[in-house]
Amino acid sequence: MAKRALVIANSVYDDENFAPLPGARADAAGLAGVLGDPAIGGFEVTSLVDVGQREAMRALETFFSRADRDDLLLLHLSLHGWKDLRNRLFFVMKDTERDLPTATAIAAETISDWITHCRSRRIVLTLDCCYSGAFPLGTLRRSEAVPRVDVAEPLGGKGRAVITASTSLQYAHESGANVRSSRPGTQPSVFTSAIVDGLRDGSADIDGDGYVSVGDLYDYVHERVRRRVAGQTPTLSVDNTQGVLHLARSPRNPDADMLGEMRSGVADPQAWKRIGALHLVERLLGSVREPTRETAHRALLGLVRDGDPEVARRARDLWHGRGLGDIPGGERTRPKRSPGSGDRRVIVGIDFGTTNSAIAVHHGDDVRVIPSAEGSLTTPSVVAIAADGSLLVGEAARKQAAINPEHTARSVKLKLGTNWSIARGGVRLSAEQVAGLILAKLKADAEAHLGMPIDDAALTVPAVFGRAQRAGLVEAARAVGLNVMRTVSEPTAAAMVVGTRVLRDHEALVFDLGGGTLDVSVVELSDGVVMVRSTAGDNLLGGDDWDRRLAGLLTERVKARHGFDIGHDTAAARRLREAAEAAKIELSSARTARVRLPYLASAPGGPIHLDETVTRAEFEAATGDLLARCSAVVKRALADSGIALAELDQVILTGGATRMPAIATMVGEATGGKHVYRGVIPEGIVAGAALQAGVLAGTVKDTLLLDATSASVGVWTGDGTTAQLIERHTSIPTKRSESFLRADGDGGVVALCFVEGESADPARNTPLAVLELAVGAAAEGELEITADIDPNHLLHFHVRDPAGGANVSTVIDRKVIEHATGLVASAGWPGYVRRMPSHKPTTRTDD
Template identity: 55%
Template sequence: MDFGTRNSAVAVLEAGKVRPVPNAQGAQTTPSLVSLTAEGDVLVGTAAGRQALANPAHTPRAAKLELGTGWRVTRGDVRLTAEDAAGLILARLRQDAEAHLGRPLTAAVLAVPAGFRRDQRAALLRAGERAGLPVMRLINEPSAVAMAYRLHRDDCTVLIVDLGAGTLDVSLVDLGDGTVLAWATAGDSRLGGDDWDRRIVEHLTDRVRLRHGVDLTGDATAAQRLREAAEAAKIELSAVRTTTLRLPYLATGPDGPVHLEEELTREEFETLTRDLLERCRAHVERILADAERTPADIDRVVLTGGAARMPAVGDLIRRLTGGREPHRGLIPGAVAGGAALQAGIMTGDVKDVLLLDLTPHSIGIETVEGTTTELIERNTTIPTKRSEVFTTHTDHQSAVVLHVVEGEGEDPARDRTLAVLELALPPAPRGVPRIEVTADCDPNDILHITAEDLGTGNKAVATVDQATMERAAALLRSSRWPGLRALAPATLPDS
């Protein structure tokens, strides 16, 4: 299943072949929307999309990007979190798949943006379980694309760029000998086609303000109409050099109705969004550096995701890969199809294929020296388990406090806090206790942390999710934190 920012899709494996699953309306994608009506009903998917213009304030977009946060939408007595919304959308996808198959699902694989944090992954996993899905695995979206592409090619190194409505994923993958081996992956879970649309909306909003003296800020209906027009213009500018946006009766100004008619050229559009394209460039360059590869090592390039159709994206990738022509044939259904293949591997229906996926973020522990000691390096193949032994830095230290962080810097203050564990210790001279900290990333890249006093066997454990991160963040903001931070572990002299 591909739970997308704007649209979602399902594919199934039948008789060894991947087939897209139509929804109840016969479409191969379903809007990733929920909507709260004035009557207290919750609409999901296509039904929610039909009245998004009339009910924009209670038809939130991009709930996927809010997984793992405190985001919610409320109307009357009905309140939905991002996890609730995701669960409802995934339940609709499950119903469509089961109606297509004529039987309950036996296995499901959910695709997830490579750049998703661990709390976001845990939230999506819970949403899938809440939707009644037999979730066997989370798979990084570019790895799912690689699985789908493997049906067409073998024995090559592939650069995969997946630019969807809300997220960017980039991976460098080797295909061959029955394996799909990801060498490096990077992503931005806040960069996608919606950001290109938003630039057009901002441009049009400024034009209305200058020409008519009308501020559209806060006008939900006008904003929804502008977003839809901006998306249509973006799509049209992928085929033509100039488009005209027409929105009659967009608002009411001092002189009466405001009618918008604005011409936009592809050159103007690319100027408005040049910095967004540069963010794409940075991720491609980063994974090449991480994998210690050059553009000459790339055999093929795959572009997928609806926003990847923009000509500027293809031009950028050609420049970064020495002129290689991107393959766009997988754009419809690539992620869902690859996830279906992975489900087939796990159930034994697909033989002699192995996916070796990656963890996209490094994991470390803050030490008393004020730096981060890395336990798991980014782009490590998962599942993986790594351990490091620490000690104390003061005599008779009563406890050790372990601040677990995610990120690439040596300064823990610049990294993302995942968890804080406190482990009681018996009195001992400094440097004598041995505290083993183990970071265990499971196949879904869900992180489990264990701290053990090797002298007594006492343990403290945590599985990273939204609740763990919220508790840790609250602790870091509290007046207790300076004292607790002083109990951070020390590295061993020979480590």
Template identity: 35%
Template structure:
């Protein structure tokens, strides 16, 4: 492990929208660690049991399908905002929910490694902005982890890929399509040096959008036949979206599949059954608009790298959603070559994060690897421009252009707008538009006490420093006096102060966590209950008997029999779910 014998490894964590993973470097190779269920994928889901215990992972996801109000999923999309989810009567921020997932991964890693863990490298989408990255660091702090490095997801995948390809020279495009985000990174590998040339993406585009598009297609067909809009009925819509995720997986392997949802609950009290057959062609028509959104960042990344598709030597697919045949076909069409899956698509990002953790920890197995990255957004300030006798405010003035290799520090000089001005209001924005109002405001800072001087003689230098974690620091210097002030934004949407982080940590510590050793049984029952509502006839009766068998074994407290009956139930769930 990184740092040599006895040294605590730095975890590599892929904190995903739908699934999360944790990995470490072992004997020179990155390895994904299992959770309490013996699985490597932990659903990014949180819910509460009737007894007030917190569930994280597969059991929480299954419970949220049956009752959408009882659980929270896809909260990664809210990172960097002040949106809250209400669970068990109290509000949870995106950072707190993410911290519960990170805490679960931390405990799983500690159980697998047999030692306490304090540090981690956490991945984020390349197109995450400053607010989202800061929120991710806050989530790690709440979970009791020192986040040593924030690394872009496709960069992490490139590290895992480059670990095995360091003897080659080639230019690669990494397409990372996960459950909730999409990133494209163009990079070059030369003798162990991985140089990121461009990144583009969409922080709100992923496999969940394919699920939603297919669910809407099915709902439209259902509305035409039954006259009921399932989108207006929360519980029915939740079950339909979950079922469409399964349809998506089955259509990746088969040309046709059947979707049966008995007794869909409507808010009027009625229950309806949905039963129809879907073809891959029909599904891909429903996904056409989502696929078109995938094309945009690919074109943008190539343009930013000043390359054409023919200049790319290999195309690497990362993320579970790239298993969809239509995604691979679109990639082959754009690049003129078949894409590769040299790494497990679901695990590549976590594996690369483990490599980065080992690099940070000084592991000799990766000492010859070097990676550079680029800023995914343009960063700048609001200025005022003069057009004839009129002054135009809110003009975006870039200081650090997107595609700039990081870490970096850039400075621009600005003059005051009026004579004897005593203060300036510095507004920092992120984006690619000429008008500030069309970009994302990161915050503002009032710099007071300027020495009185005519506008023509008064100037300030604004320095942007952007580090490898994608975190922005701003410094303002009065040219005439040399006085400097650091730009710190304490209160902005989604950003927590140190006091708020400590308060959140204490509140999370006070929550009653579901016992880790009970998770296999809880999860087996939750998955079976969620599937039970979808089945009819003999399969439903068979599943009901298996559920009852596990509940009886648990009541009798027979450990050996519990494990045997649980495995029988899990096998039945897998068989019915995947058919």
């Protein structure tokens, strides 16, 4: 694993429209010095100062193309930035001509393309674009009316983190204007000098663990810059980086080397190396530095939960040998509040995913994803029942899935609201209980990280989840002590992240493809307001389907080559599925992927060894029908929104499965060639949930979410049709009331069946509730029926007899739905009301 850095700094420019920046040369030298210092950064540094476009292009292409998978790359640009009339961002070289940026500058999109196709998944960009940021220091200030371009937005790509000097680039194209520097050019860069200082003396090691991570560096620079320059706000954008990216050692922490070695050993896939890391854990538990002890404590807890029995046994022995008390799990004691936290209310945002889950909190003016006890920013949505009846959750469950597939629960999100369960011995878990175990781990890890109890949460759900599925997830959260204050549709959550930066009316399509579900929403963004215009989706389509298709392709190759069907071998099928998932990920950045599984299965002729190469073209050909299903959902969402393609400003991708290149191509084609923004993959959904949590807690101001209901709700009538009370895509909260006539022959009791769905035939919709109301003896009479959806997507029904005064109401939850489903299945509902002749709602309130 190599560490390489490329520093490009331009202090002089041939085009007089770009002011000289004499401080850039010294800044570049200082940064190269700390990055190249073996005791600090340990990078192999290439520094280019005052170079032309061609030399910089060659250096950039070499930098990204020569990288291996595990290399850590750092690119620093200290120079002017320029936006042309088409709103495209360019980086200015020494020989750049302002009027010909496409030919003489370096386009941000070009760098984004190199990042996308780079083998490394650990790329860090630090951009001192326009040098010292977009805001001026005592000179000309651009009008707030001038359009801005997000510096990080054009630099999408897997596995990258971008730290920019400021929120936006204010150098809009101003015809005829002589655009000069945003500050006197002799001043050193506030941004770059903060990076150099933070790395040189270790002051950027915010958490005191001996290493400066990307998050540490951003927090340090953010505060340094904001203190020195009013109005300038550095930003951090992260896209699918794997694990925590550590850039440098802290020179003032002698534990740094041991901490790095411990992290590497604890995360090693080989059990004997994880056992070997325990001696480092033990040494670091005795450190006089509290952050070091806490890091070792978290690592030990992860090993206690390890899927390998011997690793877990030795870790438990160390835990108890050091007198650390009861191992967290089961009945957990709440941590004490951290000093100075007072009575501050913390509301977290949770993304409960099909494959992985995450939890985040709004902090300051940004969102922080909270790492798990194992140090990862996501927790596998996996639960297993061990042979002794104990339960494994998250990473520990994932590690043992290959040897215990029958008793390992995956993709349980898709089974919520059903009668599915998993059992072993005397232990049986429903889908809601499995979900609760995962949510409990997220909660416990967040409490340990924040040092305070967590009771409230905003929870994301697929936009097209049915009422039973939503209710099942809320039930699971409440069972483990989480009060769900708001449920937010997943694509809407991702749109919130982008919406907070939009200052004008902006129509966006959000394409969210996760492990098991597809959601597409068209949203309107404007000055902090996110309003959903339409939603479409497929609850039976996700990244898992691409995994299964690739696994099926490999299964057919094994059958053709060896005459043996491994589909009946559960353990072999599980190994093949995991290998297929890894190959799918590799094909997102490479044209071919090699799948090697020795001793995959035992056949009559001997052991079967799999060694196959799959090309991206073969993979995309085998999954073409899945892409067609995605395209159909996109087109349906656009049609329902009522906006023309010309009105669509942006396409936003989120969800882990959207990393596949074919997805971006398909979405681009379906939206008429619109630019596809990848900047919220994969953390956009949990970040949006945390923003909504911040709104609820009062820490996020001037942000409003207007979600929409994804399915219509209505009542079953006596003429065998559905009378819709609330139509799909209606903004919520909303309340609708309508008058109906009682049908003949109800015998003094009216039994009403409420349904969800779009079909005129109520039998083809989903039953939600059955309400019985005692009415007068008259053969006919009027009834007032009200449907109310609150901001949390909770649905309430109320029926009132205006003449007799009787009324009945219910809130839709899983038990109510199950009861209604059973009654409809046994009785075949005839319906006991009919529409009034006018069939007009008596009241309608959209709050």
